[in-house]
Amino acid sequence: MEQISVIARRLKSGCVQYGWSSGDRMEIARRLFRYYQLPERVSCLFDIGKVRGCRSEREIFDKRPTAGNAFFYEERDGCWYDVLRGPFIIKTPLELLLHETDRKGCGIAECIRLIEKGLIEYMLWEYVTRDEVFEELVKRNGGDAGSLLDRILANDDPITALYEMKWLYHYFDHWAAVFTDESGEKIVGYALAPVRRQRRSRQASCG
Numbered sequence: 001m002e003q004i005s006v007i008a009r010r011l012k013s014g015c016v017q018y019g020w021s022s023g024d025r026m027e028i029a030r031r032l033f034r035y036y037q038l039p040e041r042v043s044c045l046f047d048i049g050k051v052r053g054c055r056s057e058r059e060i061f062d063k064r065p066t067a068g069n070a071f072f073y074e075e076r077d078g079c080w081y082d083v084l085r086g087p088f089i090i091k092t093p094l095e096l097l098l099h100e101t102d103r104k105g106c107g108i109a110e111c112i113r114l115i116e117k118g119l120i121e122y123m124l125w126e127y128v129t130r131d132e133v134f135e136e137l138v139k140r141n142g143g144d145a146g147s148l149l150d151r152i153l154a155n156d157d158p159i160t161a162l163y164e165m166k167w168l169y170h171y172f173d174h175w176a177a178v179f180t181d182e183s184g185e186k187i188v189g190y191a192l193a194p195v196r197r198q199r200r201s202r203q204a205s206c207g
Contacts, residue, residue, distance in 0.1 A: 006060050006070035006083075007032070009042060017051045020064055026101060026108055032071055032080055033094055042073055058175060061085065084112055087163040088119060091177040095184035115187070116159040119176055122190040124149040134171060134194065141167050171195065 005028055008018035021028055036042050054063060060070050060083070070083040072091065080094040092115060100106040106114070124145040128135050135145070142148035142165075155161035163169050177191040 003068040004064065004066055006064050006067045007045075008057065008060055008070055009046060009073035010057065010075060012075050016054050016057055016060075017046055018054065018060055018063065018070075019046070019049045019051050020067060025069065029071065029082060029094055029098060030102070032073075033098055036073075036080075037078070039075065039078065042075075057083070057091075061089070084115065086112070086116065087159050087169065087174070088116065088172075089175050090115060090119065091175070093178060093180050093184055096178065096180050096187065099185040113159075115178060117153065118178075118187055119190050119192070120152055120158055120162055121149065123172075123192060124152075127192055131194065137167065137171060141165075 002023055003025055004020055004022050005025055006018055006020045007028075008016060010016050032045075036045050052063065054060065057070070057072060060072075061067060067085070069085050071094065072081045072083050073079070074081065081091050082094050082097050084090040084092055097108070097111055100111040100114075101108055124138075128138060128145045138145050138148060142151075148168075152158050152161050152165075171194055173193045173195050178187055179189040179191065180186055181188050
């Protein structure tokens, strides 16, 4: 299915450059992963078309609101990521998505659903044990985390069910990330942060 995809990179200096392409999402993903792994090839890619700059990857979808996703290259680790756009914007190693879709035969929609499910499980299985404020919030609104998780996952669309629980959804910064093992084929964790800490961090950096 054709859509607009942002193609972006973060240089070691921290500067973010971006352009976009339209076409089949997974064909673009395969082409980037196959032909643009070396830094010099990535540089050639960004020399081809009109490139714009922004301060952070968080501005990408503001600049191109009709984009369905973003392919993002991190110069510091030499890896491509697919920034999945949904209620949570999840930065996912591209190698993981290609492993799931091409080797396992999983459709991209199913793959995204599994990643979102994993994020919800991480939130209410692991993260809740490390954040006392969040744990108390869950107790006040949903009882215990395990029961809340079961209720959310019982829905046909769990991530939408979570989104509709505004007290839960708005506790977190909506940008998250996936971590994989060395093979790039297995999820080993997620990065998720509450909004309150994000705000404190931004205020400190502006000081």
